[in-house]
Amino acid sequence: MTATAGDGTVAKALDVLDLVAGFGHPVRFSDLLDHSPYPKATLYRLLQTLVAQRMLSFDADRSTYTMGLRLVRLAHAAWEQSALAPIARPHLDDLSAKVGETVHLAQMDHAQVLYVDKRNARDPIPMYSQAGKVGPAYCTGVGKAMLAYLPEADLPGILSQQSWHPFTAKTITSAAAMAQDLATTRARGFAFDNEEHEPGIICVAVPILSSGGAVLGALSVTSTTARTNLSALADLAPLISSIARTIGQETTDWRFPEQAVQPNRKRA
Template identity: 65%
Template sequence: MSGSGDGTVGKALGVLDQVAGFGRPVRFSELLEQSDLPKATLYRLLQTLTNQGMVAYDPERGVYSPGMRLVRLAHAAWAQSSLAEVARPYLDRLSREAGETVHLAQLDGGHVLYVDKRNAADPVEMYSQSGKVGPAYCTGVGKAMLAHLPADDLTRVLKQQSFHRFTPATLPDEAALRAELAEIREHGYGFDREEHEPGIICVAVPILSGRGRCLGALSVTGTTTRTNLAELERLVPRIKAAAQAIAEEAQHWRFPDRPVEAEEER
């Protein structure tokens, strides 16, 4: 958590992550209990973050929470780096056509960031929410994105997977995951077979640029009580059409493909 390898900045960002990670205002004692930083260092970093507006402190309640400056930066990052804005109309249409929950996700390091979500007409409780981070190795959107990473990037990201067995269907190790990723690359879509949550299944498609760069993934999710993988698989052509439309619009707007030569000159 401390980010000691990146010096003071890394430590401060670690504290910021910790404050945000509680999902509620948090006391200093709670932060200290979970921190590997000395008490004086943690307090000093919290003071700096508070002075910079990245963290807010409520003296009456004695609690810390994310500051308004962080909120402004988050909104700017969301607008400039997220697929959510360009994808919105396509998610709306796919949600109406599928009648099930639709997810839009992007990779955040070795994890899945749920960027946007459309609930089914009859919504069900599930882990995924916009802005929430989940595992990549046992979710449909995660596997769809992993399958289309360059080899070196995939190797790096796989080292970050925990392979915790959430359910009996969770893939147990890297070898099993790599075998499934090969199938996903071949077919252009993948499944979540109750691998993260019991009773929750999905079919997922990568969002790929014209050069094959993975921008994100799109999925339709349902429950085993009202659908099955074969029914979800029938939606693949519609999901692929939505993914392609999102990719085309995103490339022209925010995620243009650069020639290799241009990347090398940077």
């Protein structure tokens, strides 16, 4: 997301943080400039400010920028206070032990999916997802599970931000087709990824909802067509849904604890 007119310096600085993080490795100024919407002088000034505030680190010997330790500390605090991961951790461990397949925990980040935690299968398989990575919502099980339960008024805006890139021959590539798929997801209570993001990778996913029905995230079990099928994964939906409901309730209780009502005391 790029800062728009009127967003100010803070938004531009966040754009630069996103840019540095997107490279996934130490990056030189020239590479940042090639991908930045800002003029050379503006980019340099923003980088200097971020380094001074320890949000970025600059290696003078290699002339590269990386994420700073202050940002790491803030990210850890955000993880503990905002992500579902700390609350869901024991439940992911339990689900992983029971099914033996890859387990994903995700949340919606604007119109994309943010993987916040993962448990590998007993026999691990290579795939795109990793904790901290962002992926598309329209062609992942966790993404479709969350999209299906968003407020109806919010869905068109989210769908308009999807790229509809055909990652595989089975990728859904239009908002109209996605709307039909999401209606089916709501009717049965869970979503499928039928090799829509990666060939050979399939999953079943359910939403994690608050006690009021708000989408908090999604939980999935992922495998390959080499060792299972969608029907077998669908059989796991009741177990996954039960665990998702527990995570949703515990998250609701943690975020919105009921205020104890103090009885009126009589004056002495």
